[in-house]
Amino acid sequence: MSPALATIVKLLSIIALMLTNGVFMIYLLRKVLGHLHIRLGPMHVGPHGLLQTMNDVIKLLTKEDLTPRIADKALFYLAPMIVFVPSFMAYLALPFSDTLKATSLETGLLFTFAALSVVPIGILLAGWSSGNKWGLLGGMRSAAMQIAYEVPLLLSVLPIVMISGTADLGGIVDAQAGTWLAVVPRWFITNPLLWPTFIIFVISSLIEANQTPFDMSEGESELVGGFGTDYSAMKFGLVYLSEFSNTFVISALGVTLFFGGWLVPWLPMSWYDAVPVLAPTVFILKTYLGIVLMWWIRGTYPRVRIDQLMDLGWKRLIPAALVMIVLTGVVDKLIVPLFTGAVS
Amino acid sequence: METVAMDHLAIGAFVLFGIAFVVLVVWVSNLLSPKGVDTPDRLEPYECGSEPVGPPWVQFRVGYYVYALLFVVFDIETVFLYPWAVVYGQMGVFILVEMVIFITILAAGLGYAWKEGALRWR
Numbered sequence: 001m002s003p004a005l006a007t008i009v010k011l012l013s014i015i016a017l018m019l020t021n022g023v024f025m026i027y028l029l030r031k032v033l034g035h036l037h038i039r040l041g042p043m044h045v046g047p048h049g050l051l052q053t054m055n056d057v058i059k060l061l062t063k064e065d066l067t068p069r070i071a072d073k074a075l076f077y078l079a080p081m082i083v084f085v086p087s088f089m090a091y092l093a094l095p096f097s098d099t100l101k102a103t104s105l106e107t108g109l110l111f112t113f114a115a116l117s118v119v120p121i122g123i124l125l126a127g128w129s130s131g132n133k134w135g136l137l138g139g140m141r142s143a144a145m146q147i148a149y150e151v152p153l154l155l156s157v158l159p160i161v162m163i164s165g166t167a168d169l170g171g172i173v174d175a176q177a178g179t180w181l182a183v184v185p186r187w188f189i190t191n192p193l194l195w196p197t198f199i200i201f202v203i204s205s206l207i208e209a210n211q212t213p214f215d216m217s218e219g220e221s222e223l224v225g226g227f228g229t230d231y232s233a234m235k236f237g238l239v240y241l242s243e244f245s246n247t248f249v250i251s252a253l254g255v256t257l258f259f260g261g262w263l264v265p266w267l268p269m270s271w272y273d274a275v276p277v278l279a280p281t282v283f284i285l286k287t288y289l290g291i292v293l294m295w296w297i298r299g300t301y302p303r304v305r306i307d308q309l310m311d312l313g314w315k316r317l318i319p320a321a322l323v324m325i326v327l328t329g330v331v332d333k334l335i336v337p338l339f340t341g342a343v344s
Numbered sequence: 345m346e347t348v349a350m351d352h353l354a355i356g357a358f359v360l361f362g363i364a365f366v367v368l369v370v371w372v373s374n375l376l377s378p379k380g381v382d383t384p385d386r387l388e389p390y391e392c393g394s395e396p397v398g399p400p401w402v403q404f405r406v407g408y409y410v411y412a413l414l415f416v417v418f419d420i421e422t423v424f425l426y427p428w429a430v431v432y433g434q435m436g437v438f439i440l441v442e443m444v445i446f447i448t449i450l451a452a453g454l455g456y457a458w459k460e461g462a463l464r465w466r
Binding site for chain 1: 365389390391396402411412422431433
């Protein structure tokens with residue numbers, strides 16, 4: 001297959017994945033949140049409401065696209081693009097299996113974070129340009145959230161890069177192959193040294209994905225619709241599609257970094273070659289488990305205040321993440337060699 | 345080398361495709377959707393039904409301005425740590441000592457900002 005054709009195939013399969021994810025995740029979110037609230041969620045369109053989201057897509061496509069009179073027209077049109085394109089690009093480095101990935105960038109981890117961190121800029125622009133006070137407040141809050149989560153998120157995954165010796169997401173998965181003492185899989189979540197790291201990662205990724213304890217940029221109970229108040233039709237649809245897609249990507253990152261990516265514990269490597277669909281299926285199932293966990297938290301906890309979020313980010317998570325980097329280094333270079341006798 | 349070039353080309357292709365996708369979807373939506381008659385009230389920004397008072401770009405206190413300044417510094421410092429973390433496994437204890445010094449300076453800066461009250465929402 002020629003390289004150009006391969007790129008086109010990758011493009012089309014990733015956009016297809018993103019759209020399918022979006023449609024399915026919205027249905028799943030309604031069902032999960034519904035059952036958490038002891039109600040049924042969508043039930044009427046199709047069996048158990050399965051076609052409800054398809055219906056919503058058609059509705060969004062055929063709704064009138066209104067632009068407020070005093071909106072900054074150019075930015076109002078540009079903002080959904082700035083939100084959508086980076087969250088589409090965040091799929092580039094995800095390893096769905098050993099060979100099934102769009103690119104194998106050596107800086108894959110950093111690339112994914114870079115792509116995701118452009119999204120709040122688009123949200124800020126969306127809120128600011130719509131000429132709406134709710135939107136403006138929501139956009140400014142989104143900028144505040146980025147300031148709170150990005151540094152802890154980047155710092156929290158450093159111990160993993162140190163241990164696996166690569167920032168390529170595929171390489172990080174490879175570093176988790178095998179078992180400790182032939183029993184416990186070598187996933188990074190089974191390493192007690194990385195448990196605090198995992199907690200920091202989970203909290204900052206919830207902020208990154210705008211999930212409810214930290215959804216103050218949208219905050220429908222205080223800001224009407226937040227940054228998206230005056231967005232309608234497909235521009236609204238695209239912004240929310242990329243919100244859901246970011247949730248998927250961040251959960252996929254968590255799976256890749258801590259839960260062994262596409263690996264199944266105790267399964268010999270030859271199985272993945274024998275059954276090519278095994279690895280991507282496992283990866284997507286694990287990712288969806290992570291997403292449901294995020295929604296469980298979303299359905300359970302009340303929203304924090306924005307100054308509490310700042311305190312959490314700067315006074316708790318960043319110092320903790322710095323301590324974890326030093327601790328990982330000390331344990332890895334000084335304490336472990338004491339037992340293995342290989343002081344370098 | 346070939347694959348690296350292809351990977352970077354793929355990034356460019358993804359940017360272009362993403363932009364094209366947004367334009368296409370918004371265009372199709374505009375083709376399908378009805379066009380109503382614009383009355384003055386219809387194009388007002390939504391403020392729960394009451395008429396907006398004053399311009400939308402109100403001035404308010406940005407409580408996180410100092411955080412934002414600190415954020416720029418810390419974000420860049422964090423990116424500096426990544427190349428170190430990648431080569432970390434191949435080097436001896438010395439690389440750890442170097443990084444402890446770097447992180448100490450970083451933490452001292454954070455501690456100073458904290459003590460000076462920069463990390464306070466106002």
